[in-house]
Amino acid sequence: FRDDDRFRDIIRNIANPPDVTIDAEDYVDRVKEELIESGQLSKDNFIDEQKNALNEMEEGETAMEVNDEKNKDDTKISAGEMAAQYQGPSHIFYNLPGRHYIELPIPIYKCEGSGTVVINIVVNQRGDIVDSKQDASSSQDPCLAEAAAGALKKTRFNPDARAEPRQAGTITFHFVAQ
Template identity: 40%
Template sequence: MRLQELYKRNIYGVIGTLVFHILLFSAFLLADVDIKGNVQEESILIEFPELLNEPEEPELPETKEENSQEMQPHTPNDRTNIASNRLATENTTTSNEEFFDKDYMEELEAAKRLVSDVNKNLAKEIIDLSDIKMPVETTEGMDRDSIKNVIYAGESNIVYFLENRYHISLPVPVYLSQGGGTVTVEIVVNRQGRVIEAIPRANTNIRDKQIFAYAKEAASRTLFNADESSPEPQTGTIQYTFVAQ
């Protein structure tokens, strides 16, 4: 009777103890315990199959939408738009031409006239002064005291200043030019009486610039008397008064 009573009283404790020992024994079976009491866990390896290469997507053929759009015939609305665009272009061109007719065309014509004038000037025959013939005033057979440094040729005159020297041959260019005016030429003369340098002075009152060339050429052809006692070189001037023709 006592055993039954003890059994009934401790039945739950006994069952709990048995369950605890069963679980403990199961844990020992699942895990390896070394002598020191350390649990050795086995690593679990999971192998994955090699990834398959993704297949390349084939190139899709060109869509037929673009071709279909190109092959579509123009509708009446498209033709109307094309016609209006052409009309707008023509109107713009016409307005531009009208604008250029007033300003641009005037400048273009002025440029053409300028080019034409330049071409005419370039086409003019360049005068070779060495071929020009000039009247020459000489003192051959004259007494030195009767020789003057002023030579008159009608309404024109030539005046030179060269100390203690007189002219032997003096060209007269005063009727060669169409214009008129007075030109002074600075000269350099050697002891033999030859002019070795001639430089015309500027004169803004003279419009015909060819006068300066004639004066320089005439001064270069002038011959004075030889004088071994004169300065070497000797400087002076010759003044030419041209008469308009």
């Protein structure tokens, strides 16, 4: 051990700043270029798509805020009315190995019955649901199915470039009776 440089100076104060600073975006760009050069990643790749989507979202925030101001006049609903519209506890479970949700809204419903709605989903590498179909074992209550479908439209999972292009899974909505 005495002659091995790997085992010298192993006691360090972690409160000290690191000797080298790494710019995360620069590092990602360098790795991306290496992967493109080695043929493991195409020039039309997920990393650039995600950056473009983030840039579009940042640019779109201003437009969305303008639309929100415009819509405030169109939909004058008091907080009490909003609270009255939201009813019904629900439990949501999903089965999509290796993924976590980015957005999975709790369904807003005013259905009188209870039941379980199972939706078979297909998610792309971007995390978007690209196909869905209600499972035959689901409740046949159209009110519950509509509430589940409404939540499903807003659902997104984490992007994963290593995932299958069309990853199958399920989302189960368990609605409790009012």
